[in-house]
Amino acid sequence: xxxxxxxxxxxxxxxxxxxxxxxxxxxxxxxxxxxxxxGMPEAGAxxxxxxxxxTDPMADGPIIQxxxxxGLAAGVKVADVLTMVRDFRVADEATPIxxxxxxNPILSYGPERFCVDAAAAGVDGLIxxxxxxxEADVLLPYSNANGLDFIRxxxxxxxxxxxxxxxxGSSGFVYYVAITGITGTRSATAxxxxxxxxxxxxxxxxxxxxxFGVRSPxxxxxxxxxxxxxxxxxxxxxxxxxxxxxxxxxRPGAVEKVLDQVRALAAAVRR
Amino acid sequence: xxxxxxxxxxxxxxxxxxxxxEFGGRFVAExxxxxxxxxxxAYDAAKADPAFxxxxxxxxxxxxxxxSPLWFAERLTKHLGGAKVYFKRDELNHTGSHKANNCMGQxxxxxxxxxxRIIAETGAGQHxxxxxxxxxxxxxxxxxxxxxxxxxxxxxxxxxxxxxxxEVKPVTSGAGTLKDAMNEAxxxxxxxxxxxxxxxxxxxxxxxxxxxxxDFQSVIGEEAKQQLQExxxxxxxxxVACIGGGSNAMGLFHPFLDDATVRLIGVEAGGHGIETGxxxxxxxxxxxxxxxxxxxxxxxxxxxxxxxxxxxxxxLDYPGIGPEHSWLHDIGRVEYVSATDREALAxxxxxxxxxxxxxxxxxxxxxxxxxxxxxxxxxxxxxxxNLCGRGDKxxxxxxxxxxxxx
Numbered sequence: 001x002x003x004x005x006x007x008x009x010x011x012x013x014x015x016x017x018x019x020x021x022x023x024x025x026x027x028x029x030x031x032x033x034x035x036x037x038x039g040m041p042e043a044g045a046x047x048x049x050x051x052x053x054x055t056d057p058m059a060d061g062p063i064i065q066x067x068x069x070x071g072l073a074a075g076v077k078v079a080d081v082l083t084m085v086r087d088f089r090v091a092d093e094a095t096p097i098x099x100x101x102x103x104n105p106i107l108s109y110g111p112e113r114f115c116v117d118a119a120a121a122g123v124d125g126l127i128x129x130x131x132x133x134x135e136a137d138v139l140l141p142y143s144n145a146n147g148l149d150f151i152r153x154x155x156x157x158x159x160x161x162x163x164x165x166x167x168x169g170s171s172g173f174v175y176y177v178a179i180t181g182i183t184g185t186r187s188a189t190a191x192x193x194x195x196x197x198x199x200x201x202x203x204x205x206x207x208x209x210x211x212f213g214v215r216s217p218x219x220x221x222x223x224x225x226x227x228x229x230x231x232x233x234x235x236x237x238x239x240x241x242x243x244x245x246x247x248x249x250x251r252p253g254a255v256e257k258v259l260d261q262v263r264a265l266a267a268a269v270r271r
Numbered sequence: 272x273x274x275x276x277x278x279x280x281x282x283x284x285x286x287x288x289x290x291x292x293e294f295g296g297r298f299v300a301e302x303x304x305x306x307x308x309x310x311x312x313a314y315d316a317a318k319a320d321p322a323f324x325x326x327x328x329x330x331x332x333x334x335x336x337x338x339s340p341l342w343f344a345e346r347l348t349k350h351l352g353g354a355k356v357y358f359k360r361d362e363l364n365h366t367g368s369h370k371a372n373n374c375m376g377q378x379x380x381x382x383x384x385x386x387x388r389i390i391a392e393t394g395a396g397q398h399x400x401x402x403x404x405x406x407x408x409x410x411x412x413x414x415x416x417x418x419x420x421x422x423x424x425x426x427x428x429x430x431x432x433x434x435x436x437x438e439v440k441p442v443t444s445g446a447g448t449l450k451d452a453m454n455e456a457x458x459x460x461x462x463x464x465x466x467x468x469x470x471x472x473x474x475x476x477x478x479x480x481x482x483x484x485x486d487f488q489s490v491i492g493e494e495a496k497q498q499l500q501e502x503x504x505x506x507x508x509x510x511v512a513c514i515g516g517g518s519n520a521m522g523l524f525h526p527f528l529d530d531a532t533v534r535l536i537g538v539e540a541g542g543h544g545i546e547t548g549x550x551x552x553x554x555x556x557x558x559x560x561x562x563x564x565x566x567x568x569x570x571x572x573x574x575x576x577x578x579x580x581x582x583x584x585x586x587l588d589y590p591g592i593g594p595e596h597s598w599l600h601d602i603g604r605v606e607y608v609s610a611t612d613r614e615a616l617a618x619x620x621x622x623x624x625x626x627x628x629x630x631x632x633x634x635x636x637x638x639x640x641x642x643x644x645x646x647x648x649x650x651x652x653x654x655x656x657n658l659c660g661r662g663d664k665x666x667x668x669x670x671x672x673x674x675x676x677x
Contacts, residue, residue: 055577056450056562058457059300065444077574103298104560108575130561132304134288134297155302157464162305180302181462
């Protein structure tokens, strides 16, 4: 069983949903993002999403755009993101790691080589924002061959007719983009989610995570109960960026502040 | 003129996946995927509807001012001392560039689809002005995304758009140029899926845009082919056009793709020179990748991060190129060369003085190549160049480069 499947099975036994916090690689530098990554499981992360910086993150709002920019300014490369995962795995064999990014850096690295190296580093799944089902064949054969889950995004615009098509070949979990919009801007209502998630359940047996617009512990708690997991990204990056000094370096205690926020979110999904 | 594709035609693309060879496609977030499928369906239906074509032809003739003239640039020809140079005068269109052809086509499609709000990206502001114009004509609210750098260097067009009632949103991410404006327009579209139509200005973006924009721009080549037939009784030896995203070039080239005797040359922006790394020549200096919904040649670093383009011309300042051009490059049907900022400036002045036509800096790049090519050709040979935009918008930038204070 994959780490992702094992983790969701375990949570099901506990009768609760998962918290999936997000960390942008090398934001604002390698050491800070590595400290966040290492601290997240203890703070209550059930799975972790690592953002791979890209110059043109078309689905992201200003907060994650800025995080990616800081990562790129710090000099992060695709290979460095994989190294972060490899270093994380030295002490943590259980927490699933999902990489979220855009296609071009992966194409540039080589899709097959990327999947081989990512699996070897201990990555469990991939979310590629600009790779819809229609184009998935550039990566899917290699992610499958290397045991990486290919996690699909479902949007409010994905209608019932299109759902089975989008879900074909997906594994790990399904990522429901809760709003029509970019990251870190607005939030879906509980009513919207209560209508949307059962629609997805009819089309898939995979666990469902809700992302985009999940910011507060209350929202995370609601999302993890209506679905199976809540992804929180922009709210954590907000905290980090508020704790950077004028040179863009993390102030003392910045990592702890973000991890405290993860703790509060984790408490909410355990309620 | 009937330009129906022939057997083994190069004009049948893209395939059902929106690919020209290995280029093109639909690399967009799932939120947008249903929208671009809707645009594709609507466009297919419109294409098959004679009423749509009749409506388009009406507006092209009476509002845009088509057909645009074909002009024998006699003094320039004498000056260069070689092949006869003809200009396709698309700078005489309403709004001053070829952009009107595409905007008219797409706005009629948007109306047909019942969309009530239009968004667009713009570089030099020509597409923004054309979009704002059509929105004024049809009473639709319009938001134009424009890089902050371009807002600065193309201020006449910014004012023009505002006069036309458009909201111009400066984009500060990245280098604040066309690429960043396109990112921001896509973000707007994702957030406003029900009422908004994204009116892309060039032959890039996800399928069906490269095909649709090409179709709307092909009127350039179709007219020129017929006009040259009337003037000279034959095809040109060479057709030349400048390339940023590549819509005016695609429009000129497409009707000639199956005419094997016609050399087709696309001129990219060489900026400070290809060797300096500061240019916008995606085919000459880039490699294939995925950006803005399609697979195409891109300026990118070793790690797949997109590199900022540089050009004196805001309209060519784009690190990618339409996917059909990438394919035509790889199969060798079209030659792609580059002209530097300096060469374009020289051509700009030459055209102004010899022909009394102030060209935009974009076609000045095409002309820069014509000035190199014409003298190497015989006097009975013909070069057809697309003069795709007028240069009024550029006089402030040109003055600055020439060290003149206005």
